[in-house]
Amino acid sequence: MSQQNLEALDVGAIREAYPILQREFDNGEQLVYLDNAATTQTPDPVVDAMSDYYREYNANVHRGIHHLSQEASIAYEEAHDRVAEFIGADGREEIVFTKNTTEAENLVAYSWGLNELGPGDEIVLTEMEHHASLVTWQQIGKRTGANVKYVRVTDEGRLDMDHASEIITDDTAMVSAVHVSNTLGTVNPVSDLVDIAHDHDALAFIDGAQAVPNRPVDVAAIDADFYAFSGHKMAGPTGIGALYGKEEILEAMDPYLYGGDMITKVTFEESTWNELPWKFEAGTPQIAEAVGLVAAIDYLEGIGMERIEAHEEELARYAYEQLDAEPGIEIYGPEPGPERGGLVGFNLESVHAHDLASIMNDHAVAIRAGDHCTQPLHDKLGVAASARASFYIYNTKEEVDKLVDAIDDARQLFA
Template sequence: MSQQNIEPLDVAAIRDEFPILEREFDGQQVVYLDNAATTQTPDAVVDAMSDYYRRYNSNVHRGIHHLSQEASIAYEEAHDRVADFINADGREEIIFTKNTTESENLIAYSWGLNELEPGDRVVLTEMEHHASLVTWQQVAKQTGADVEYIRVDDDGRLDMDHARELIDDDAAIVSAVHVSNTLGTVNPVSELADLAREHGALSIIDGAQAVPNRPVDVSEIGADFYAFSGHKMAGPTGIGVLYGKQELLEEMEPYLYGGGMIRKVTFDESTWGDLPWKFEPGTPPIAEAVGLEAAIDWLEEIGMDRIQAHEEEIARYAYEQLAAEGDVEIYGPEPGPDRGGLVSFNVDGVHAHDLASIMNDHTVAVRAGDHCTQPLHDKLGVPASTRASFYVYNTREEVDAMVEALDDARQLFS
C-alpha cells in the first residue's frame, strides 16, 4: 500500500489516551519530542498492568493455585503475541529481557564468548548504539576477535561496497541497527543478513527504533537475531525482546542462572529447561509482559502502516522547517524511504545542551547529547546534537513550537 492510500490518523483522539500530554509547566502544555528515548504509555497499557496487579498478581510457573495459573497463562500468551507481531515461528523464539541492551549482551555472552576465536571478525556499523558497539568491543577483547566498522557516507547511509568488503569468510558476527537513533537512517538489514549468511556469519539486528513505528517481519528480514524494547513502542519500561532462530537458541548456553530456567538440579550438575524459559531465570517481568501485549494490541488496532506514515510525515515536516532556518545543520539522509521518524541537528553557535535547556523553557522536550553514539558523533565532528523524535501522537503544531524556540537560543547566544 502506498503512503498516499494510507488513511491518516485521528491524532486528537489518540492524544486523549495519553493524559501526560495534557501536563503543563508554567502554564505551557508539554510538547514531548523525545520518543526515540522513551515513548509515552496509553491508558490501555496502564489499565492492563493495573488489572494484573489488582486481580491476578502472582509468580509464574511455580504454583498450582488459581492466581499463579492465571499469571502463567498471561505471561506465556504475551510471548505468543510478540511472536505473532514480528512473525516469528513461535514463543520458543521469543526471549524476554530487560531491554535491547540486555538482549545484545545475551547473544554476546551466550554465543560470542563461547564461539569467537582470534582472527574472527565482528562487523558492526559506524552508527551503532553503544548497546551493540560496547558489548561486542568488550567480548572481542576477551576472545581475541577483531572488530571492524562499516563506514557511514557523507549522506548518512551505510557504504554497502565497504560492507561487502568486510563481510567475508572471516566474519563471524554482523550486527547493525535497523534504524539509526541519531541519523534516522533506515538500513538495508535484509541485504546485510543475506551477506552474513553467504559467508557463514551470524546476523544481529537492533530493532529498537524500528519495531515501534513500522511493520517488522523477522522471517522476511532473515536475520538470526533481532532485538527491541517495550518502552519505545508505547509499552512499559523494564522489558525487552530478543528474537532468535530456534535452532541457534537451542545450542546456546544460558548466561544467567537460577530458578525458573532449569530442568533438573543435583549437587553436582544442572540441566536447562525448554525455550524460551531457559534464558529467563528468576522472577520474570510479568506485569511488563502483560503491558507489552496490551501495547501491541493498541498499536495493531491503529495499524503499523498508518503509524509509520504519520511519523515519517511529521519528521519530514520537521526536517523541512529546520532546513529552512539557514543556520541549522541536520544529520542523516534527506526525507525519503530510507529515513525514519527523527531529526538530529545543531544550531550554529549554540551547544546542543544549551539548546535543549532553552527548549525546556518553552516546555518542549527534546534530547541533547551523543545519544549513545559517541563514535558516530566523533565522525560527524560534533560533541553532541539535539534530537527531536516523533511518534503517533505528535503534530505539526508541536514541530512549530520547537522551531519557534530556536529564536530565543539565537538571541541568547548571538
C-alpha cells in the first residue's frame, strides 16, 4: 500500500486523549510507552463510553423485559454489527465475542478441531506463530493424532512461501498463521496462504491481533475461514476479542462453552442451541467491554486506518534506521517497508534483554523483553530473549530518540 499523500497524524492532539502519557515518575522522567504490541493505552472516549454504560444502562442482556436490559441488549447486539462492518464480515452471525485472540483460537481448535481432525490429517502453522496458535494446535494434534508442520521463516524474517506450497497438501486440514508477527514485525501474505490452503480444501485461521489495530483489514478479501483479534491492542478494553468465522462453518460447529443464553430449549434429557453468534457466547457476556470496543472502533476510524498504518510504518522505519546505526545492535525481521509492521525487535550485544528493559525503565521508557510468546522462533534465532519497541498512534520520533539515548546509557553501563 502506498503511504503517499496521506495527511500526517496530529499526534499532539491525539495524546490529549491519553492522560496516562503525561505521567511522570519519581525521577522526573515522563512516560515513554513503547509496549503497544502487548497492550495499547485506552483513550478517554473509550473510557467514557464504558462509564456511561455502567452509570446509565448497566443490566444483563437477553434476559430482562425492563428498559435497562433492553438498552443493554441493543448495545451488545449492535456491537457485533459494528465489528462485522469494521472488518468486512457479512453480519453479526459471523462475529463471536471472546476474551481475546487466544480464546478465539481455542474455540476453533476445540469446537472444530477435536471433531474434525484425526490420524492422517495435518495442521500447518508457521515458525513465527504466537503461543496462542502454536501451543493450542500442538495440543489438538496430540489429542487427535493429527500431524503438525511448520512453514519455515527465512533469514530475512519472512515466510518461505515456496516451503508453504510444498508442505500444504491434500492431507492438510487447517492452516493457522499470524497476519503480523509480534516478534519480527513481518506482515505476512495471508491472502496467498489462504489461497494455498483452499486449493487443498483446507481451512485457514488468521491471527490478526497485530494487524487489525493498525491497518485496514477486510476478511472477505483475505477469504480466511476464521480471523481473530483483541480489543486491548487497538485502544479498546481488556477482556474482549472477536472471532470472525464464515457463517456456514460456524453453523456446523458445536458450541465450545455451555450454559445460559447459548441455548434455545433445555429439558432434563436434551438441549438445543441458540442461533449464531449467541450459541458460542455462554453466560453473561462482556457487555461493557463490547461497548468499549465499539467506541475504540469509532475512535480509530475517525483517525483513519490508512493514516494509522502510515504513521506506524514511518515510526518503525525511523526506529530501525536509528537502531541500525548504533554499534552492537542486532535487529530481527524484514527491513522497513510495507512488509514490516509498527514494531522493532532487537538485542544489544552482551546485554540481556531483561537487563536492557530494566535500564529503559529507569529512563521511564516502557518496552517489552523476553520471548514474546514465541519461544520456538527465538530458538531459531539463536537467542533466549529479545527487546521489543512497538508503536501506536500517540508515539513520536522524539520518543524513539529517548529509546536510543537509554540504549546508549546501557551500553556504557555494561562496557
